[in-house]
Amino acid sequence: MRIEVDAVAGTLESSDALVRVSPAEELRIEVTSTVEAQFGAEIRRTVAEQLDRLGVTEGLISVQDKGALDFVIRARVQGAVLRGAQARPDWRKL
């Protein structure tokens, strides 16, 4: 899946995450989190794994995490990527 346009999903409310995607030549992931010290590595792993499942190999992915659970981060990455790729979800592969 290819990021064609700038897109956003999520919010900056507590327990949520705001994910922004932009078209780019290479894949770059930026994560900031209110729980960076404890969960920074885990959040990065979740984001990378989700991008892999969606087949995203290039683009700028920026995640502002406000203490979101794993499933919320996955859903917000999916939302931003699908919007950026102007694509519909494949419910089997999410």
Add this chain to the structure above:
Amino acid sequence: MKAKKSPAERPSRSMLFVPGSNAAWLSTVQVYGADYVMFDLEDSVSVREKDTARLLVHEALKSPVWAGVPVVVRVNAINTPFFRDDLEAVVSAGVAIVRLPMVTDAQMIRHLDAELGVLEGKYGSVPGTTRILAAVESASGVVNAVAIATASPRMMGIALAAYDYAMDMHTTHDAAADESQLFFARCAILHAARVAKIHCYDVIYADVNDTEGFLREVAVIKKLGFDGKSLVNPRQIEPLHNAFAPTPEEVERAHRVVAAAAEAEKVGMGVVALDGKMIDAPIIAAAHRTIRLAQVSGVQVAGGVR
């Protein structure tokens, strides 16, 4: 193949509404102990967040946070462009119960039933295990309640929604003022639920701060025979459950009824008297319901829960 626990085995006093777009609520609301939690994709989600709410609800359903909890999801109405996508998002995540709003006739339930069958096949759920809760919000829905309630073996319940119904009836819904304008609708869906042997849920009480009005309404619907009520705030769960809990006297009496019936069974008698009153099958069934409700409500009686 995913197996699902039958909703009939569970208490069903409270059905707590949670906006499907609200990450914080979807992450925490299971701790409040509602009998059912309903993720909403309909009215509480704005049109431009329908896509992300669908993804959030899909992931929540698959998450360990909600494992073992029979979640209800309210999809958008059949005649909206969101319905089919909503359904696919939740069935693919193994949802237990789909709440369909704006149900006006049995044909809508048969349509949903068929769609669920197709999606269960596509996503490897056991065919027929996704249950349906129909929400009736119009004069047509109320008048067709029996046909709706009996339209599919998937039906687990029927619920009334007051605001659209009141508008359709050329009146307004003001729960704090008077319940008479809902009386016919409540009785109609209740009869339909009892004919179909499914659950029956009353309307939401929107004013979270008006506990007195809420409890007044709960007393009315409990007396009518409703199983429970849709709720908009976790603060309404405990008062509702307390109001539905049988009194220790009722529980004690229920145990005596069951014991007397068991004794009669042992000696081969069909009917039996307790304290000079005849006990028959409906009374025994009611006693078992009281005991089950006491168990889920945590009501203690002398001698303990048997």
